[in-house]
């Protein structure tokens with residue numbers, strides 16, 4: 001009886017405190033309200049001597065639902081009220097960790113054991129991304145305010161360090177035609193910064209224009225013989241150690257020619273299958289034969305094969321090395337940046353790849369009837385990317401949304417069934433960006449610098465861009481930009497069809513891109529048709545891309561599909577508001593503008609539109625233009641929210657590490 005009264009009083013006190021917390025948040029938290037009412041009812045039950053007090057006790061220690069945590073973190077650790085048992089008693093008698101942040105794939109605090117309410121102020125200092133608004137903080141105090149905080153520090157878990165080998169056709173700044181180059185130029189540096197040993201293997205392209213980029217790479221090791229394409233081919237390696245990464249370049253005469261890594265003005269090179277077969281074979285040899293910094297990477301390494309150009313690597317590990325006891329402890333991850341390109345060639349080319357004949361099935365690919373060229377065409381082909389989907393230990397895409405899209409008929413580019421069958425090893429991690437290279441406060445390519453605290457430089461960048469391109473210098477005229485490969489993927493046909501209607505409005509439009517010759521021609525023609533409103537810069541020019549990103553007000557991205565997309569990330573970092581098709585990584589990274597959220601102060605960083613049609617694109621652009629013209633404070637809010645986001649590779653690198661852990665947790669692929 002006495003114990004029950006004590007418990008009852010204790011409950012009343014809890015209830016009172018719940019109410020105090022509740023009143024402070026002005027009835028804004030349904031969760032706090034729910035818990036206050038529950039506590040109150042249970043305290044009454046106990047007071048009237050029902051035997052349900054045991055139930056109360058179990059309720060008292062039930063974990064709060066995860067939604068009560070919100071996604072934010074730091075709540076101030078409040079000292080326990082005097083009526084509560086002492087900390088030591090609580091430790092002894094409390095059930096084990098009733099309310100804790102469990103180690104999870106995406107949480108930084110996985111290496112900390114925390115009892116009851118968690119997360120300290122200093123966490124939010126270390127990880128500013130997790131800082132919360134006052135309102136959320138109060139809500140959370142309202143919810144958990146009656147719990148005391150008992151923290152048991154454990155030393156951080158030692159992260160396992162790996163020997164990582166990136167294999168890629170592009171790595172900036174040495175070679176770049178698009179986002180693959182950006183990612184393979186910066187993710188390795190982020191991983192090296194986290195203590196891994198990282199090598200990037202890519203071709204040593206000498207095209208007579210940008211050869212000096214390889215000037216610091218020195219020949220290393222002896223020549224290596226690669227057996228493929230009916231003979232023996234000698235490759236050499238060059239290496240530069242920079243930013244903690246071993247940049248290794250495979251040298252062969254087939255990489256020495258004018259043009260970009262894949263082709264020239266006449267189209268794609270006819271021997272690309274040979275060039276990238278060579279790259280994959282050489283990359284498999286590099287960790288075994290190159291003593292970088294005095295030591296080889298050895299057999300227990302982790303290969304990251306990027307896109308189809310490197311997709312032979314997992315197949316070679318499974319078919320050529322492991323059966324002979326080599327690379328038994330290595331793992332491979334296929335990273336898909338773009339599923340549209342799969343390295344498909346006639347089936348007769350299989351024998352060129354340097355693979356045992358019995359592995360044909362791994363690469364076997366049959367075109368659907370409608371895609372065959374004539375009645376006798378059996379549609380038989382080899383598909384290198386498919387081989388990697390079959391044989392790699394894990395598969396990654398560059399955003400979560402895209403990792404789902406590729407398992408659908410619409411987004412799977414013919415591989416959706418196979419990819420669906422590999423769902424258990426398929427994940428998506430959103431790319432980061434190189435925040436030093438893309439920093440409006442220090443960017444060497446832009447004429448004026450600015451930051452979220454002082455936006456004045458952006459207006460100057462806009463004026464400078466208008467002047468550079470011969471457009472009227474008009475601060476109030478919305479300036480819309482597009483940057484990208486002129487390709488079916490990027491939806492440039494939609495821009496073509498919408499331009500006449502769009503330019504009826506008082507706007508200016510700038511396009512930078514190269515690729516499809518027909519679109520290039522159209523850009524030139526449009527420039528003369530809309531002399532005072534449109535500029536089309538045909539070519540690949542990195543400094544100009546920075547100046548457009550900084551100078552425009554709006555960046556348009558009507559991509560048909562977009563595995564991640566980097567331009568929208570660059571744009572947001574530069575206070576340029578993206579308007580994009582709601583697909584893949586664009587949907588994942590752009591938060592739609594909502595002017596009414598947060599008591600009218602708004603939220604969101606841009607607009608996404610759906611479906612992919614001229615009408616919906618013009619609709620979204622119309623909203624953006626109107627907001628730009630009529631609602632300046634809202635526009636500034638959009639810019640600042642975009643600029644304040646965390647775009648660093650750190651978060652993504654941590655998620656990559658978790659995937660590495662999973663890769664090594666399971667045995668490697670063997671047939």
Ligand SMILES: Nc1ncnc2c1ncn2[C@@H]1O[C@H](COP(=O)(O)OP(=O)(O)O[C@H]2O[C@H](CO)[C@@H](O)[C@H](O)[C@H]2O)[C@@H](O)[C@H]1O
Pocket residue numbers: 177178179180182183337338398431483484485512513514539540541542545562563564565566567585
């Ligand atoms: N004419 C030009 N002049 C100068 N710079 C130009 C340019 N055209 C494009 N660029 C630059 O190339 C990069 C393009 O990156 P994206 O992510 O948009 O596209 P991409 O389709 O190549 O990459 C693929 O891989 C990346 C990386 O994973 C994914 O984000 C993406 O969705 C996927 O399609 C950006 O840095 C852009 O500024």
